[in-house]
Amino acid sequence: MADGVPEIVIEHPLIEQIGTGCRIAESVSIWRRGPFNIKDPLIKISDGVILFEHVRLVVSNKTESQFSGIFLGNRVIVNVGSFLSGEGGLYIEDDTLIGPHVRILTAGHSVEMGHESILHNDLTYGSVRIGQGAWLGAGCTILQGRNIGRGAVVGAGSVVTENVPPFAVVAGNPAKIIRFRGENKPLARKNPIVVLIQQLRSRIHQMTRQN
Numbered sequence: 001m002a003d004g005v006p007e008i009v010i011e012h013p014l015i016e017q018i019g020t021g022c023r024i025a026e027s028v029s030i031w032r033r034g035p036f037n038i039k040d041p042l043i044k045i046s047d048g049v050i051l052f053e054h055v056r057l058v059v060s061n062k063t064e065s066q067f068s069g070i071f072l073g074n075r076v077i078v079n080v081g082s083f084l085s086g087e088g089g090l091y092i093e094d095d096t097l098i099g100p101h102v103r104i105l106t107a108g109h110s111v112e113m114g115h116e117s118i119l120h121n122d123l124t125y126g127s128v129r130i131g132q133g134a135w136l137g138a139g140c141t142i143l144q145g146r147n148i149g150r151g152a153v154v155g156a157g158s159v160v161t162e163n164v165p166p167f168a169v170v171a172g173n174p175a176k177i178i179r180f181r182g183e184n185k186p187l188a189r190k191n192p193i194v195v196l197i198q199q200l201r202s203r204i205h206q207m208t209r210q211n
């Protein structure tokens with residue numbers, strides 16, 4: 001590894017499809033409970049993806065979870081130590097940034113199934129989609145079944161318990177919308193007064209940051 005960026009790889013024994021120009025650190029670990037299948041891949045990585053050190057990918061067998069799989073779009077960057085579960089299906093669209101030590105969870109254990117040891121209860125699954133160009137800040141957690149809209153930002157250390165709309169900036173535990181980015185589009189569908197207030201807040205925020 002030169003200058004802190006992993007070497008380019010063209011194949012990996014545990015990843016069925018890798019695009020061109022992908023960089024995967026040697027310490028990336030993969031736990032797959034499903035068979036390697038080129039025709040029906042469990043892990044598919046598009047062009048220019050970077051997986052930094054100690055990233056962990058997990059996928060299930062499709063007989064346990066029919067949507068199991070991890071699909072990374074073009075130029076997705078996953079920073080050190082992040083945990084990406086694709087057991088319930090994980091779709092990360094193009095140009096998404098995943099900060100260090102992020103946890104994306106698509107599986108869990110049934111809490112109310114009856115057995116007093118959680119270990120003996122069934123697994124539960126819920127897919128996660130991260131929209132194009134989103135940014136997940138360091139150490140945040142995305143719970144199973146939640147989607148992050150395109151261009152959205154999740155603050156460092158936040159826990160996402162609800163879907164995040166496109167271009168929203170969310171933060172905290174549970175994560176709440178603190179504003180929308182710039183002049184952004186989803187506001188047009190809202191009450192015009194709310195739109196005006198959000199645009200003013202956004203403009204004031206930008207001006208105070210510049211001074």
Ligand SMILES: CC(C)(COP(=O)(O)OP(=O)(O)OC[C@H]1O[C@@H](n2cnc3c(N)ncnc32)[C@H](O)[C@@H]1OP(=O)(O)O)[C@@H](O)C(=O)NCCC(=O)NCCS
Nearest residue numbers: 098099100136137138153154155156157158170171172178
């Ligand atoms: C979410 C983030 C982008 C927001 O930045 P910003 O728009 O400049 O926001 P501000 O610093 O003006 O904060 C706005 C409000 O949100 C709160 N807030 C910001 N980030 C927060 C976070 N991660 N968790 C909880 N609250 C947060 C602030 O306390 C502030 O609250 P207030 O209005 O009650 O005072 C930024 O705080 C962040 O978390 N960035 C991630 C950095 C990172 O992970 N880097 C790793 C590199 S990949």
